[in-house]
Amino acid sequence: MLKLIPILLAILYALAMYRFSAWRTGRELDTRSTELADARLKALTDRMAQALDLPRIRVNIYEIEPVNGLAAPDGRIFLTRGFYDRYRAGEVTAEELASVIAHELGHVALGHTRRRMIDFSGQNALRTALAMILSRFLPGIGIYIANALTTLLAARVSRKDEYEADAYAAALLTKAGIGTAHQKSLFAKLEDLAGSRGGVVPAWLMSHPATADRIRAIETLESRWQPVTAD
Ligand SMILES: [Zn+2]
Numbered sequence: 001m002l003k004l005i006p007i008l009l010a011i012l013y014a015l016a017m018y019r020f021s022a023w024r025t026g027r028e029l030d031t032r033s034t035e036l037a038d039a040r041l042k043a044l045t046d047r048m049a050q051a052l053d054l055p056r057i058r059v060n061i062y063e064i065e066p067v068n069g070l071a072a073p074d075g076r077i078f079l080t081r082g083f084y085d086r087y088r089a090g091e092v093t094a095e096e097l098a099s100v101i102a103h104e105l106g107h108v109a110l111g112h113t114r115r116r117m118i119d120f121s122g123q124n125a126l127r128t129a130l131a132m133i134l135s136r137f138l139p140g141i142g143i144y145i146a147n148a149l150t151t152l153l154a155a156r157v158s159r160k161d162e163y164e165a166d167a168y169a170a171a172l173l174t175k176a177g178i179g180t181a182h183q184k185s186l187f188a189k190l191e192d193l194a195g196s197r198g199g200v201v202p203a204w205l206m207s208h209p210a211t212a213d214r215i216r217a218i219e220t221l222e223s224r225w226q227p228v229t230a231d
Contacts, residue, residue, distance in 0.1 A: 007129045014124035022073060029072055033060040036079065041087075044098040044178060048105070051176040059101055067190070069100040071107040073114055078104075092189060095182035099169055102183075106168030112161045123154050159209050163217055170221050180218055187211045 036042075036059040045057040062070070062078040067086060070078045079100065086092040107113050127150040134142030170180045191211050 007132055010128040010132060011125040014128055018124065026072065026074065029060075029062060029076070029078065032063045033078060034063075035059070036061050036084070038084075038094075040094040041097060044094055044176075045101060047176040047178065048098065048102060048172055051172060052105075057101065057105070069104050071104040071113045075108045075113065077101055077108070092186065093182065095178055096186040096189070098178060099173060099183040099186055102169035102172045103165045105172065106165035107161065110161070110164055110168060112165065115161075123150055126150055126153075162209050163214070166214055166218060167221060170218050174225065180222055184215050184218055187215055 041059070045059060049055065049057045058077070060076060060078045061081055061084055062068075063081050065082040066080055067083045068080045069083060070080075072078065079097065083092070083097070083100070087094065087097050127146055130146035130149060131143045134146050136142070138145065166183070169183060173180055173183060188211070
């Protein structure tokens, strides 16, 4: 029993850190964001809201430069100022931005954002506990093995979430009459943007699976839905 105490302390510490970082993230988002007010985008989000039977979809602008979209654990949707600027500059279309909003809505609707925070605290606790245990048997390298195992597990979970969010977005965009073409064209555009900027990959792509795989997954859905939409 005494041997377990350090592990329990590690888990408690991880949980406390998680609560603190969730609180800090929420505060950061509150102080550095405003509601998006763009007529063309609103027309598109209203069509998606109608498809979902919601009064409206609120989207917030988060005042940071990296091109990214995110869903907060409380269900709020954010686009970064950097992403919105690309749209204002004509590099990204309103429909393409709508596809990002649809993807983030998918993370919220499918419960990923809440699970992800749990996963995150769970991951830290698991990493710490594994490192402590493995270090006893494999001094020096135990911690590396613990890190690798935890990272592998986390990557597995998030890849699955990304494909699910893409599929949700594809269905929503189809139902709202916006279509899936913009989803795919955005992926290609973001890759180009990465190439032209000396390999600086937009954050939204970095945290997601390979572009070609995502496009293929959407095309599989399209081919499955074809007979229905052709009627
Ligand atoms: Zn995602």
